[in-house]
Amino acid sequence: MESRVLSGTTNISTSLIHLKRPTTRETTVSFLPKPIRNVSDGGNLIWGRQLSPNLLLNEKSPLFVKREISLPPVFATAEGSDSGGEVGFAEKYPALVTGFFFFMWYFLNVIFNILNKKIYNYFPYPYFVSVVHLGVGVVYCLASWTVGLPKRAPIDSNILKLLIPVAVCHALGHVTSNISFSAVAVSFTHTIKALEPFFNAGASQFILGQPIPFTLWLSLAPVVLGVSMASLTELSFNWTGFISAMISNISFTYRSLYSKKAMTDMDSTNLYAYISIIALIVCIPPALIVEGPQLMKFGFSDAIAKVGLNKFLLDLFWVGMFYHLYNQLATNTLERVAPLTHAVGNVLKRVFVIGFSILIFGNKISLQTGIGTSIAIAGVAAYSYIKAQLEEEKRKAKPA
Structure with a gap:
């Protein structure tokens, strides 16, 4: 996913994402405004792992916004589609897709090593x-x-x-x-x-x-x-x-x-x-x-x-x-x-x-x-097995 660099100052105008209200079960989702590095002096911040979640998930924070909306049981369709939209092949058969990735990884690696040695x-x-x-x-x-x-x-x-x-x-x-x-x-x-x-x-x-x-x-x-x-x-x-x-x-x-x-x-x-x-x-x-x-x-x-x-x-x-x-x-x-x-x-x-x-x-x-x-x-x-289990x-x- 491409990094999004956002900038801001102490006067922040928050924008909320409005989604179409389906008629299925109720789910509570918290939507957050655009993040900034420092609330006090402004700055730039790359959205992702560098962002401390405490600032955004704390209900006492001025950046926290809570909004109740209704979501369909499966929130995996394309943007703008109805809840009954078709599921893509990758979502329907994730094991096959991952298996294909592994096969191609091994295949390319073996071909590289053979050609390299030749x-x-x-x-x-x-x-x-x-x-x-x-x-x-x-x-x-x-x-x-x-x-x-x-x-x-x-x-x-x-x-x-x-x-x-x-x-x-x-x-x-x-x-x-x-x-x-x-x-x-x-x-x-x-x-x-x-x-x-x-x-x-x-x-x-x-x-x-x-x-x-x-x-x-x-x-x-x-x-x-x-x-x-x-x-x-x-x-x-x-x-x-x-x-x-x-x-x-x-x-x-x-x-x-x-x-x-x-x-x-x-x-x-x-x-x-x-x-x-x-x-x-x-x-x-x-x-x-x-x-x-x-x-x-x-x-x-x-x-x-x-x-x-x-x-x-x-x-x-x-x-x-x-x-x-x-x-x-x-x-x-x-x-x-x-x-x-x-x-x-x-x-x-x-x-x-x-x-x-x-x-x-x-x-x-x-x-x-x-x-x-x-x-x-x-x-x-x-x-590898023990390390993976510990992680x-x-x-x-x-x-x-």
């Missing part, structure tokens, strides 16, 4: 490929804004300051992930990245000062054990791939921490677009410095000689499109579901990617690597 087989330049991923996504976002799908949300210097740390961590995590993908098997990189919950728990405990329950720490033990087992016997193991994946875990952990400080009411599509633009600007200089001379000397010419110019350009374009679409669709999908479904979805995604990468590339894995990977994934599933308990306890 590019590295003949063009091993992860810094440049990372720039391409973000660059194609940014062009897509700019084109979408141009046609108004979605309408671009406004941004100011305050929001920009909040988003820059998020985007820097996103850029670093993305580049190091690609370095790992180019150095080792896709399945091994995703196995190492299964440790991300461990880093998140550590950051919450020791940086944010939020105590982590013992049961949550205990669920992470099989994750660490499984990754260790898989790493010891992974046939494609090398230190570049391993360390890069670990740095990616740390980067994405800090991205999560900064994201909590950068809570705005901007919709997820616009938010991800701005983060992608900033991350692209961050990624370009390292790519030019680290890989620029090699690319100009023989990198591009070697790739074109191996696969041809048309295939090379098409591969770069489509890998960028799949990267942006799967990330955007993942954000939109996870907004539709409860925390527990979110957790299960993330675990299943990693299982899909690991399984399909082994099938497509025919990577040989030892028995110990397979067992270790399974233990690690099971640990992530247990951690649900906190959410239910808040109103009380």
Whole structure:
């Protein structure tokens, strides 16, 4: 939903929404006038999570207005329609729609990982490929804004300051992930990245000062054990791939921490677009410095000689499109579901990617690597389930 920025002073003229009075049951609804930051001195405020509900829900507040109206039993029809209006497909079959979102998220993610690895087989330049991923996504976002799908949300210097740390961590995590993908098997990189919950728990405990329950720490033990087992016997193991994946875990952990400080009411599509633009600007200089001379000397010419110019350009374009679409669709999908479904979805995604990468590339894995990977994934599933349950308990306890 697009953010609405409203301004006001101490002399506020409230406007109420008048709805057609149906003849069904009576329901009491409180309508609120347009909010402002300070009642005393005026100011600007973004409608949404930043707005304190105490100011508006307190009956003693001068901003509180109560009005009784009649609403139909189902208040889900389009504006201006009668209570007997038809229900849309998404409202009638929400499970099917959500299932389709999950399918497309997994499908795009698997295609991205496969195409990405195939590019590295003949063009091993992860810094440049990372720039391409973000660059194609940014062009897509700019084109979408141009046609108004979605309408671009406004941004100011305050929001920009909040988003820059998020985007820097996103850029670093993305580049190091690609370095790992180019150095080792896709399945091994995703196995190492299964440790991300461990880093998140550590950051919450020791940086944010939020105590982590013992049961949550205990669920992470099989994750660490499984990754260790898989790493010891992974046939494609090398230190570049391993360390890069670990740095990616740390980067994405800090991205999560900064994201909590950068809570705005901007919709997820616009938010991800701005983060992608900033991350692209961050990624370009390292790519030019680290890989620029090699690319100009023989990198591009070697790739074109191996696969041809048309295939090379098409591969770069489509890998960028799949990267942006799967990330955007993942954000939109996870907004539709409860925390527990979110957790299960993330675990299943990693299982899909690991399984399909082994099938497509025919990577040989030892028995110990397979067992270790399974233990690690099971640990992530247990951690995600326990964490989701704890978050649900906190959410239910808040109103009380």
